[in-house]
Amino acid sequence: MSRPREHQVEITPEVLLKAYACGIFPMAESADDPGLYWIEPERRGVIPLDDFVISRRLARTVRSDRFEVRIDHDFEAVLDGCAQPAEGRSKTWINARIRKLYLDLHARGHGHSVEAWEAGELVGGLYGVRLGRAFFGESMFHRNRDASKVALVHLVARLKRGGFTLLDTQFVTDHLRSFGAIEVSRRSYHQLLANALEGVADFYCWPPGEAITGSVCLQSISQTS
Numbered sequence: 001m002s003r004p005r006e007h008q009v010e011i012t013p014e015v016l017l018k019a020y021a022c023g024i025f026p027m028a029e030s031a032d033d034p035g036l037y038w039i040e041p042e043r044r045g046v047i048p049l050d051d052f053v054i055s056r057r058l059a060r061t062v063r064s065d066r067f068e069v070r071i072d073h074d075f076e077a078v079l080d081g082c083a084q085p086a087e088g089r090s091k092t093w094i095n096a097r098i099r100k101l102y103l104d105l106h107a108r109g110h111g112h113s114v115e116a117w118e119a120g121e122l123v124g125g126l127y128g129v130r131l132g133r134a135f136f137g138e139s140m141f142h143r144n145r146d147a148s149k150v151a152l153v154h155l156v157a158r159l160k161r162g163g164f165t166l167l168d169t170q171f172v173t174d175h176l177r178s179f180g181a182i183e184v185s186r187r188s189y190h191q192l193l194a195n196a197l198e199g200v201a202d203f204y205c206w207p208p209g210e211a212i213t214g215s216v217c218l219q220s221i222s223q224t225s
Contacts, residue, residue: 011036011097013104020131021197023190025170028095036097044189045169045181052156052221053180061146062153062214067116067123069154071208075106078113078125082139094139102138105129112203114155116147124148126155130203134166134196135159150214152179157217162205166196 011026019025024040054062079102083094105111106127112135115125124147126140135155142148159167168189172181184192206212 043183045172047167075113081141114151132197133201136168157220162202
């Protein structure tokens with residue numbers, strides 16, 4: 001994995017978008033470390049949208065509409081939720097600079113959150129960056145069981161309906177592998193990325209304030225591009 005530490009160049013939202021277009025992204029060692037690293041994995045994690053896997057149990061949960069799923073309703077709260085320590089994750093890479101950069105991307109229309117709400121409380125979600133027909137997943141969190149999984153299902157449904165071709169997960173974990181995530185070579189990733197950057201997709205193919213049922217999401221996912 002390439003991991004050069006930043007030099008004196010100021011990282012702005014515009015610089016960050018150019019980095020994504022080149023296949024690299026920033027990370028920090030920890031929330032307390034003010035420095036950033038540019039990362040370009042030799043093996044990149046992606047979820048092929050037409051091969052997304054949903055277990056029967058999760059499909060039942062999605063169909064039940066147990067969670068109210070909102071889009072970009074409280075991006076900042078999702079970012080903060082992803083920054084909190086969780087089971088199996090004692091520290092986070094989201095430091096103050098990362099937080100500000102992605103809040104700025106959200107303000108510019110490139111940062112998006114998919115949020116799971118229950119009884120009026122945010123209980124899980126994910127956030128990422130949109131560029132062309134690519135969506136770069138950054139992080140996810142949950143406070144209630146299945147909340148982040150349902151958010152991911154709604155994300156994939158939206159990406160498929162909106163004409164996206166690439167869902168980048170950066171790395172592959174056992175958790176993501178259960179959804180169909182695979183590793184591709186750096187060369188293959190750059191080919192996928194170049195293709196995705198050529199076109200335009202619609203993240204708001206369903207308006208942000210429109211309630212989308214789980215059944216509609218599952219139907220969208222089952223349709224091949």
